[in-house]
Amino acid sequence: MHEFGFELALCSHLEATTDAVVARQLGGTVASPGSRIVDVVVVEQGPEFDARTRITDETIPALAIESDVGVGSEIYWKDAFDCHPNTAKSVTDWAVDVGFFERSRRGGREYVRQTTRYPDWFASLTAIENKPDLGTPGDLERQLRTDASLGLFDEVVLATESYVTRAHLNRIPEQVGVWRFDPESGEKEVVREPTPLDTDATGVELLDQHSLRTDVAFVDGDEKARKRRRIAEKAYGKGWRGDDLPACAHATTTADGRPFCEQYGRVVDPASECGASCAAHEPAKPPDVDLAALRDERSPWVADPTGTARRQSGLGRFL
Numbered sequence: 195m196h197e198f199g200f201e202l203a204l205c206s207h208l209e210a211t212t213d214a215v216v217a218r219q220l221g222g223t224v225a226s227p228g229s230r231i232v233d234v235v236v237v238e239q240g241p242e243f244d245a246r247t248r249i250t251d252e253t254i255p256a257l258a259i260e261s262d263v264g265v266g267s268e269i270y271w272k273d274a275f276d277c278h279p280n281t282a283k284s285v286t287d288w289a290v291d292v293g294f295f296e297r298s299r300r301g302g303r304e305y306v307r308q309t310t311r312y313p314d315w316f317a318s319l320t321a322i323e324n325k326p327d328l329g330t331p332g333d334l335e336r337q338l339r340t341d342a343s344l345g346l347f348d349e350v351v352l353a354t355e356s357y358v359t360r361a362h363l364n365r366i367p368e369q370v371g372v373w374r375f376d377p378e379s380g381e382k383e384v385v386r387e388p389t390p391l392d393t394d395a396t397g398v399e400l401l402d403q404h405s406l407r408t409d410v411a412f413v414d415g416d417e418k419a420r421k422r423r424r425i426a427e428k429a430y431g432k433g434w435r436g437d438d439l440p441a442c443a444h445a446t447t448t449a450d451g452r453p454f455c456e457q458y459g460r461v462v463d464p465a466s467e468c469g470a471s472c473a474a475h476e477p478a479k480p481p482d483v484d485l486a487a488l489r490d491e492r493s494p495w496v497a498d499p500t501g502t503a504r505r506q507s508g509l510g511r512f513l
Contacts, residue, residue: 196460196461196462196463197324197325197326198461198462198463198466199377199452199460199461199462199463200324200326200353200355200375200377201218201233201234201324202218202434202452202461203375203377203378203380203452203461204234204322204324204353204375204377205218205234205434206380206434206450206452207375207380207382208234208236209434209450209492209493210450210492212236212238213239213494214236214237214238214239214494215236215237215239215316215426215429215430215433215493215494215495216234216235216236216237216429216433216434216493217234217235217237217428217429217430217432217433217434218233218234218235218432218433218434219231219232219233220232220235220425220428220429220432221425222235222321222340222341222344222346222347222425223340223344223346223399224344224346224397224399224411224413224417224418224421225399225401225411225413226399226401226411229401230337230340230341232321232322232323232341232347233322233323233324234321234322234324234353234434235319235320235321235322235347235425235429236319236320236322237316237318237319237425237426237429237430238316238317238318238319238320239315239316239317239494240313240314240315240316240317241314241315241317242313242314242315243313243315243316243494245310245313245315246313246315246316246430247494247495247496247499248310248496248499248500248501248502249292249293249294249309249310249313249499249501249502250292250293250294250499250501251431251486251495251496251497251498251499252292252431253292253427253428253430253431253432254289254292254294254312254427254431255285255288255289255292255294256420256423256424256427257275257277257281257282257285258285258286258288258289258294258295259294259312259423259427260420261274261275261285262274262275263289263295263306263307263308264307264308265307265308265309265310265311266307267307268298268305268306268307269305269306269307270303270304270305271283271286271297271304271305271306274286274306286304286306289306290306293309293501293502293503294308294309294310294312294502295307295308295309296308296309296503309501309502309503310502315426316426318348318349319346319347319348319422319425319426320347320348320349320350320351320388321341321346321347321349321350321351322350322351322352322353322373323337323338323341323350323351323352323353324353324354325352325353325354325356326354326355326356326377327354327355327356328354328356328358328362329356331365334352334366335365335366336400336403338350338352338366338367338370339367339400340399340400341367341370342367342369342370342391343367343397343398343399343400344397344398344399344400344413344418345391345392345393345395345397345418346393346397346413346418346421346422346425347391347393347422348390348391348393349371349388349389349390349391350367350369350370350371350388350391351370351371351372351373351388352366352370352371352372352373353372353373353374353375354372354373354374354375355374355375355376355377356374357374358372358374358385363385363386368389369388369389369391370386370388371384371385371386371387371388371389372384372385372386373385393415393418393419393422394415394418394419395415396412396413396414396415397412397413397418398410398411398412398413399411399412399413430495433489433493433495435451435452435485435488435489436453436464436465437485438464438465438480439453439464439480439481439483440453440455440462440464440468440469440480440481441468441469441477441478441479441480442455442468442469442472442475442476442477442478443476443477443478444456444457444458444474444475444476445462445468445478445480445481446481447481447483448461450488450492451483451485451488451489453468455467455468455474457474458474486498
């Protein structure tokens with residue numbers, strides 16, 4: 195199976211067999227953002243998960259969470275951020291739009307306040323690297339060594355369809371767990387359990403390798419904690435289903451929302467396989483499928499919650 199199809203099948207399996215939030219293609223480094231993209235991230239629920247579902251079904255901007263805006267009193271929006279005013283304004287508008295901030299005006303100035311305290315909503319993060327065919331490992335060993343030494347995720351797992359030999363296991367860090375997954379049947383065999391990583395300790399992020407030296411960055415526990423919260427937030431807002439379905443007469447979806455081509459009889463990647471470059475392409479409207487409703491039905495994520503802004507409405511007159 196194509197690697198994209200393998201990845202979506204695994205996401206669907208994890209969504210159906212756990213009560214976690216599952217998402218795809220998220221950044222997994224701190225010092226060099228974007229240098230490591232994790233295939234699948236599994237976010238386990240924390241003690242205040244329900245409180246998070248009530249705020250918004252979208253990602254809450256990281257700078258809003260990290261700002262000086264609180265619940266109890268209003269603050270002039272420019273004073274709440276340690277960044278360029280244009281960035282601060284954009285983040286403020288975003289946070290208001292998703293219902294995490296509420297704004298008011300006094301004396302020609304705009305003030306903001308959190309509509310609710312940001313909850314302790316996630317417990318652990320698992321990074322999964324998908325490599326269906328271990329015969330073509332690519333940069334797998336380097337990616338997994340980075341994950342293991344950085345310790346940004348609580349656990350790291352390699353998922354494959356291949357038969358796993360001792361030689362395969364010896365080439366990857368011992369902390370990395372290994373699953374053998376059949377995307378057709380949905381059967382998952384745990385070949386090796388992952389070893390929990392110390393996310394509070396200083397981690398070592400691999401930046402670059404040269405013939406005579408390796409460049410690294412040391413990332414402390416506070417930096418990792420901020421990045422972990424950002425990853426969890428992006429996972430909550432994004433999920434694993436793509437937003438765009440193929441605009442083709444042959445396009446449909448599986449019951450769980452994966453893009454499926456009736457002409458070729460398989461799950462397809464709309465970004466790389468569909469469109470004018472496909473010999474079987476017949477322009478048509480995309481399948482009429484409510485992917486948000488599917489996610490809401492099949493996972494703990496809640497679509498279109500009532501929000502928390504209205505609970506604070508009118509509080510300003512007492513402050």
